[in-house]
Amino acid sequence: MIGRASAWFGAPAPAQRLAALRIVLGAAAWIYAAARLVDLVNVARLPTWQFEPVGPVALLAAPLPGSLVVALVVLTLVAGIGFVIGWRWRISGPVFAVLLLWVISYRNSWGMTFHTENLMVLHVGVLAASRAADAWSIDARRASDDVPHARYGAPIRVLVVVTLVTYFIAGYSKIANAGLAWITSDTLCNYVAYDNLRKAELGDMHSSLGAAMVRHPGLFPPLAAFSLLVELGAPFVVLHRRLAQLWCAAAWGFHIGVFAMMWIVFHYPMLGLAYAPFFAIERPLARVFARLRSLRPPWCGRGAAC
Amino acid sequence: MDAETRRWAVGGAALVLLLLWPLVHGRDGFPLSTYPMFSSPRDTHAKIAHVVGRSADGSAAPLRPALLGTAEIMQASQIARNAAKNGQRAADLCARVAARVGASDDDANIVSIEVRTDEFDAIAYWNGVRKPTKSNVHARCSVGGSP
Numbered sequence: 001m002i003g004r005a006s007a008w009f010g011a012p013a014p015a016q017r018l019a020a021l022r023i024v025l026g027a028a029a030w031i032y033a034a035a036r037l038v039d040l041v042n043v044a045r046l047p048t049w050q051f052e053p054v055g056p057v058a059l060l061a062a063p064l065p066g067s068l069v070v071a072l073v074v075l076t077l078v079a080g081i082g083f084v085i086g087w088r089w090r091i092s093g094p095v096f097a098v099l100l101l102w103v104i105s106y107r108n109s110w111g112m113t114f115h116t117e118n119l120m121v122l123h124v125g126v127l128a129a130s131r132a133a134d135a136w137s138i139d140a141r142r143a144s145d146d147v148p149h150a151r152y153g154a155p156i157r158v159l160v161v162v163t164l165v166t167y168f169i170a171g172y173s174k175i176a177n178a179g180l181a182w183i184t185s186d187t188l189c190n191y192v193a194y195d196n197l198r199k200a201e202l203g204d205m206h207s208s209l210g211a212a213m214v215r216h217p218g219l220f221p222p223l224a225a226f227s228l229l230v231e232l233g234a235p236f237v238v239l240h241r242r243l244a245q246l247w248c249a250a251a252w253g254f255h256i257g258v259f260a261m262m263w264i265v266f267h268y269p270m271l272g273l274a275y276a277p278f279f280a281i282e283r284p285l286a287r288v289f290a291r292l293r294s295l296r297p298p299w300c301g302r303g304a305a306c
Numbered sequence: 307m308d309a310e311t312r313r314w315a316v317g318g319a320a321l322v323l324l325l326l327w328p329l330v331h332g333r334d335g336f337p338l339s340t341y342p343m344f345s346s347p348r349d350t351h352a353k354i355a356h357v358v359g360r361s362a363d364g365s366a367a368p369l370r371p372a373l374l375g376t377a378e379i380m381q382a383s384q385i386a387r388n389a390a391k392n393g394q395r396a397a398d399l400c401a402r403v404a405a406r407v408g409a410s411d412d413d414a415n416i417v418s419i420e421v422r423t424d425e426f427d428a429i430a431y432w433n434g435v436r437k438p439t440k441s442n443v444h445a446r447c448s449v450g451g452s453p
Contacts, residue, residue, distance in 0.1 A: 111387075153311075174345040193350065
C-alpha cells in the first residue's frame with residue numbers, strides 16, 4: 001500500500017500540466033477577485049462592530065484603514081497577472097497566493113464566511129509553492145522543460161489530495177454533528193426548505209425546484225446518502241485514476257444538485273476547476289495555444305512580415 | 307523519489323494535517339474549515355433576521371442586499387442578524403438603510419424601514435403559510451423624514 005502510494009505520488013508529469021493548472025486556476029482566481037472587486041473593497045465601509053476576523057486576519061485587533069484595503073486588493077490583481085503569465089514566478093507566485101488569501105479572508109471577516117472560496121485559495125497556495133512556471137510562462141519563454149518529472153507530478157498530487165480532503169471534512173462534519181440521522185431524518189429536506197425560505201425573505205432568488213421538492217420529503221434520504229457517499233468516499237478514490245474521475249463526475253453532479261435545489265453557486269467545482277488537477281488539462285490547452293498560433297493576422301500573406 | 311518529491315510528500319502530509327486540524331478543535335475558520343454548512347440537525351423552525359421596507363399602503367417586502375451595503379445575500383443576512391442582537395446597532399443599520407433608500411429612485415415607494423426578526427415554519431411556508439409565526443421589530447425608522 002505504501003509502495004503504491006509512493007509510486008502514485010512520485011509519478012512523473014509534464015511541466016505543461018502544472019503550467020496549465022497555473023494558467024487555468026490562477027486565471028479563475030484572478031477573475032473571481034476582479035468580479036468581486038466591489039465587495040472586496042466595500043467591506044472597508046462596514047461598521048467596526050461587524051468585524052469578526054478569520055484566518056490570517058485574526059492577527060489584526062481592528063480593521064485596516066480603507067485606503068490600505070483598496071491598495072491590497074489592487075496589488076492582488078496586479079500580482080495575479082504575474083501569476084497567470086508566469087512572470088518573475090518566484091515573486092509573483094507567492095505574492096499572489098498570500099495576497100489572495102489575505103483579501104478573501106478579510107472579506108470573510110465581516111460576519112459571513114464563504115465556504116465556496118476555501119479550495120480556490122488552497123489550490124493557488126499549492127501552485128505558488130511549485131515549479132508551475134517552468135513551461136508556458138514568460139519566465140520559460142526561452143527554455144522550457146519538456147521531460148515529464150516527479151517534481152511536476154508531486155504538486156499536482158497535492159492539489160488532488162487537498163480537493164479530496166476538503167470533501168471528506170464536509171462529510172465528516174455531517175456525521176459528527178448529526179450522525180447517520182443526517183441521511184434518514186428530515187434534516188436535508190428542512191435545510192432545503194429553510195435555505196429557500198431565507199432567500200425569499202431576504203429578497204433574493206430562490207429555487208422553485210427545491211421549494212416544490214420540500215412537499216415530497218421522501219425524495220431527500222437518497223439524495224442525502226449520495227452526498228455523504230461522495231464526501232466520505234473521497235479519500236478512497238485517490239489511488240485509482242478511473243475511480244477518481246468517476247468521483248469527479250459525481251461530485252460535480254452533487255454541486256449541480258445543490259444549485260438546482262438551493263440556488264447556491266459553488267463556482268469553483270461547478271466550473272470543473274476543483275477537479276482540474278485530476279485530468280491532463282494541458283492537452284486541451286495545448287490545442288487552444290496551437291489554434292491561437294495558427295490564427296494569422298489579416299495582413300499576413302500580402303508580403304508583410306508576420 | 308528524489309529530494310524535491312520527498313519535500314512535496316512531507317509538505318503535502320503537513321498540509322493534510324493542517325486541513326484536518328479544525329476537526330480536532332471544532333472551530334470553523336478560513337481557509338481551514340470544518341465545512342459546517344448543512345451539517346447540524348435542523349427542524350422546520352426558521353428564524354430570519356432581515357431588513358424590510360414598508361410602502362405607504364402598509365405592504366412590506368425585504369430589501370435587496372445592496373441597500374444593506376453588500377452585494378452578497380448571505381452577508382446581508384449576517385449584517386441583519388448581528389444588528390438584531392443589539393438595539394443601538396439595529397437603529398444604526400436602520401438609519402443607514404433609510405439613507406440609501408432615500409437616495410434611490412428605484413425605492414421611492416418605501417416610506418419606512420424595519421430591522422426585524424421573523425419566525426416561520428419552513429415546511430408550512432412552502433405549503434402556502436407565508437405569515438410569520440412570531441415577529442420582533444428591533445428598529446423602525448422613516449425614509450427621508452416621511453411619517
